[in-house]
């Protein structure tokens with residue numbers, strides 16, 4: 001019962017922290033689309049927060065390079081569990097056009113557990129919403145709640 | 146003032162204290178978010194959203210930052226919650242059951258009101274984060290800025306009512322004569338108190354201490370899980386408390402100016418109207434810098450409240466007190 005309430009509340013109130021792990025900045029701009037009147041994800045309780053301490057969903061954008069890797073790991077460790085991680089954009093998923101870069105530290109899921117993949121360069125808002133839906137499904141399946 | 150302990154506990158914990166204020170406060174947060182969304186041509190969150198947020202935060206982990214004193218880090222939010230509960234109890238008991246209020250409750254309300262920023266500052270400085278320390282120092286400056294005009298505004302209505310220090314007596318005076326808002330000095334006092342409350346709530350243009358886009362939540366940046374939940378709940382209850390604060394002191398409480406008991410139900414719309422006004426101001430203004438806010442409060446707002454105070458004194462010193470002044 002208590003678990004049900006916790007889980008239900010979490011699925012209806014995902015707060016997003018946006019981790020910019022050396023993106024080209026296009027993904028970051030696209031994220032804000034979701035807050036505009038056309039898509040308005042606050043209808044589902046999704047808010048952008050300024051601190052990883054408040055976050056439930058980490059949106060990691062960009063190709064994780066060697067310098068920023070430490071920070072990504074640290075932000076992940078700082079986020080109170082239960083939380084969901086989304087690899088946002090082709091960069092975070094695979095490295096995209098930066099795969100051969102000397103300072104590419106490998107795809108995000110090599111370093112932290114990734115729950116949702118949102119593809120695209122940058123992803124379309126519809127793809128992002130699909131990603132959010134998948135994130136919510138993922139939360140429903142979380143065991144350690 | 147001869148209440149049994151059981152009733153006092155009931156007042157504090159259920160109605161009109163903790164439980165009631167929690168529920169209404171969370172509803173007020175929804176009103177805030179919905180109105181904000183409508184102003185921005187969005188749909189906005191569902192009615193239960195603040196409740197979901199609160200329960201979600203209760204179910205999450207809490208981290209205590211390294212070097213943070215645990216007692217203050219956990220103690221401050223709980224003290225805040227307790228003081229807001231007492232505040233709403235005192236205010237509402239004197240509105241609904243005036244015979245059970247105690248003398249000088251106005252002073253208690255003022256103290257508890259001053260206590261809340263202090264608790265926020267304590268919580269912020271206990272989290273050993275430079276950004277929240279910055280937020281705390283801004284909150285302190287802001288507090289020094291708005292406290293004096295707020296006191297002058299309250300002094301205005303005390304003078305106008307002929308020196309009543311009991312909230313119930315202030316209300317009785319307003320019911321017998323007219324609400325303070327509908328007089329010149331009272332209107333001055335209301336405007337300045339309203340701006341002070343806007344700053345106390347940390348609403349734009351005075352959200353300097355929380356400044357989401359600048360210092361990322363400032364005071365609460367290190368708080369997570371249930372601790373954050375309790376802080377948010379305190380804030381939510383404060384939404385309700387400041388609205389009834391302005392309603393009771395300036396707008397004649399929950400009574401409506403018409404005959405018949407049932408009309409007073411509509412009195413509950415008064416605090417909501419005040420809240421909506423605050424939210425509209427919040428949504429149509431940019432943030433001030435802390436020095437600009439200080440200057441604003443110490444010049445314009447202070448001047449407004451002092452003018453109100455002088456007018457009230459003049460109105461009172463006439464042979465028959467002039468009601469409209």
Ligand code: SF4
Pocket residue numbers: 022023024025026027061062063088089090091092096120121122123
């Ligand atoms: S996925 Fe494309 S748009 Fe997004 S950060 Fe990488 S290169 Fe930029």
